[in-house]
Amino acid sequence: MSVAKKEYKRVTVKSLVDMKQHGEKISMLTAYDYSMAKMVDAAGVDVILVGDSASNVMAGHETTLPITLDQMIYHASSVIRGIDRALVVVDLPFGSYQSDPKEALRSAIRIMKESGAHAVKLEGGREIKESIKRILNAGIPVMGHLGLTPQSIYKFGTYTVRAKEGEEAEKLKEDAKYLEKIGCFAIVLEKIPAKLAKEVAESISIPVIGIGAGNGVDGQVLVIHDMLGITHEFSPRFLRRYLNLYEEITGAVSQYVSDVKSADFPSDDEQY
Numbered sequence: 001m002s003v004a005k006k007e008y009k010r011v012t013v014k015s016l017v018d019m020k021q022h023g024e025k026i027s028m029l030t031a032y033d034y035s036m037a038k039m040v041d042a043a044g045v046d047v048i049l050v051g052d053s054a055s056n057v058m059a060g061h062e063t064t065l066p067i068t069l070d071q072m073i074y075h076a077s078s079v080i081r082g083i084d085r086a087l088v089v090v091d092l093p094f095g096s097y098q099s100d101p102k103e104a105l106r107s108a109i110r111i112m113k114e115s116g117a118h119a120v121k122l123e124g125g126r127e128i129k130e131s132i133k134r135i136l137n138a139g140i141p142v143m144g145h146l147g148l149t150p151q152s153i154y155k156f157g158t159y160t161v162r163a164k165e166g167e168e169a170e171k172l173k174e175d176a177k178y179l180e181k182i183g184c185f186a187i188v189l190e191k192i193p194a195k196l197a198k199e200v201a202e203s204i205s206i207p208v209i210g211i212g213a214g215n216g217v218d219g220q221v222l223v224i225h226d227m228l229g230i231t232h233e234f235s236p237r238f239l240r241r242y243l244n245l246y247e248e249i250t251g252a253v254s255q256y257v258s259d260v261k262s263a264d265f266p267s268d269d270e271q272y
């Protein structure tokens, strides 16, 4: 397909749907702080996700469950100060939307008001439809998230590929259609068979962004620490590493340590 590339001054939820219509793939990466967001935005990424994966990569927790709404707002407000162009989507953290639709809306409003973000993302399909509808009714754009939903890790017990079986695949397809119908502007599909993801992307008109969901979808997302090789022990098959920053950074720091110990640093030129 020929791709007429249009430069969007500021990416909006509408420009993403436009991109799908024109066959232009959507690039999305996570960021959790000002300096990283500035680089990711300058490099031309379309969507920045302030993911609850901050719980893992920023705070060192084993799962995404412990991160709080206040902490997500802190990360999101830092990211917003770093960007000129990207659309910024923020994960509603575990516990901030599952108990009831009113609380879900309150949580989404806090994110929009206190961080300046442009949209929120919630994990789940029809189980959380009332919450999604309430947030949408308040004029807040919602991104869906189906397939591997890390906030439900203890229900499944593993991070293996989801929706390989008929029934789970059918449910996912119906959920995706439902999310489109009620007005979500895009959907993340995480770690499901490429064939199923392609089928879903072709069955709806809103963009489908994949992570471990193959090349038949409308865009891709990765955790920035993974693609830069900072989380060097995390090696799922879907990950492409563009740098090995773990080695670069530990190398630079150990050089600094040795320069300080040997009194090589600072030199005559590096003092007053």
Ligand SMILES: Nc1nc(=O)c2c([nH]1)NC[C@@H]1CN(c3ccc(C(=O)N[C@@H](CCC(=O)O)C(=O)O)cc3)CN21
Pocket (backbone or CB within 6 Å): 052, 053, 056, 057, 064, 150, 158, 159, 160, 161, 191, 222, 223, 225, 226, 231, 234, 235, 236, 237
């Ligand atoms: N650093 C980081 N990257 C992510 O992509 C990410 C997070 N954290 N935290 C939240 C979720 C969790 N995600 C995950 C977690 C594990 C696998 C995974 O595939 N892990 C192992 C074992 C899977 C298995 O049990 O089969 C793998 O080898 O692929 C994939 C996505 C995606 N998200």
Ligand SMILES: CC(C)C(=O)C(=O)O
Pocket (backbone or CB within 6 Å): 030, 049, 050, 051, 052, 053, 054, 091, 188, 190, 211, 221, 222, 223
């Ligand atoms: C992996 C992406 C989709 C995510 O939800 C996160 O980073 O929290």
Ligand SMILES: [Mg+2]
Pocket (backbone or CB within 6 Å): 051, 052, 053, 064, 091
């Ligand atoms: Mg997440």
